[in-house]
Amino acid sequence: DTEVTQTPKHLVMGMTNKKSLKCEQHMGHRAMYWYKQKAKKPPELMFVYSYEKLSINESVPSRFSPECPNSSLLNLHLHALQPEDSALYLCASSPGTGIPYEQYFGPGTRLTVT
C-alpha cells in the first residue's frame, strides 16, 4: 500500500468556521508533511512532523494548527481563515527525513474560503 489518503477532497468554509483536514498513510512512514499550493505555483512547505513530533513550522499563521495523533494520521485544524488561504492543501509522507527519501503525496484538499 503506497497510498496517502486525504479527506475531504473539497471544502468550502466561511471565515468564522472551524474545520479540519485529515491525512492518513499506512506505509509505516515516520515523517509527514503539510504543503499549501496556490494555482499555477509550486507547493510551499507548511509543517513537518518527524516521529509524531512537530519538527518544522514554516512561520505559518496560528489559524492553521497541525496535529499528529499517531504515526499514521495527520490533521490540519482550520479556524478563522481568510479568503487568501484558499488553495490546494497537500499532505505527504516519507520513510524518513533524510535526503534520499522521496515524499509520497496525497490527492489534496481543495479549500475555498468565502
Place this chain on the structure above:
Amino acid sequence: AQKITQTQPGMFVQEKEAVTLDCTYDTSDQSYGLFWYKQPSSGEMIFLIYQGSYDEQNATEGRYSLNFQKARKSANLVISASQLGDSAMYFCAMREDTNSGYALNFGKGTSLLVTP
C-alpha cells in the same frame, strides 16, 4: 535566491516523441538530492525519479530518465515515447543537507502538453 530554476513554463510534444524538461539548481552543499514530480490536473503530486548528488549513473525509471550534469548543476528530465497521459505539470525539486533533508525546494514547474 532561486534554488531550482525551470525555464520552460510550457512545452508541447507529439505523442511517441521524446521530450526534455530542463532543470538547473543552485547549492553549495556536497550532499543533496534531486527529484522530479508530475502533477496532473487532478492535483496529486506523483514521484517520478530521484538522483543523488553522489550517484555516478544517471537515474532511470521506465520511460523517465534524468540527465544529471553535476558540473553544470543541471538535472533535466527526459521522457521517452510520450503518451497523452503524460500531459501534466512537472516539478523539479531539491533536498539539501543543510536543511537536514526536511524541505523539498520546488521549481516553478513546466506544463507539458502531449498532442496526438
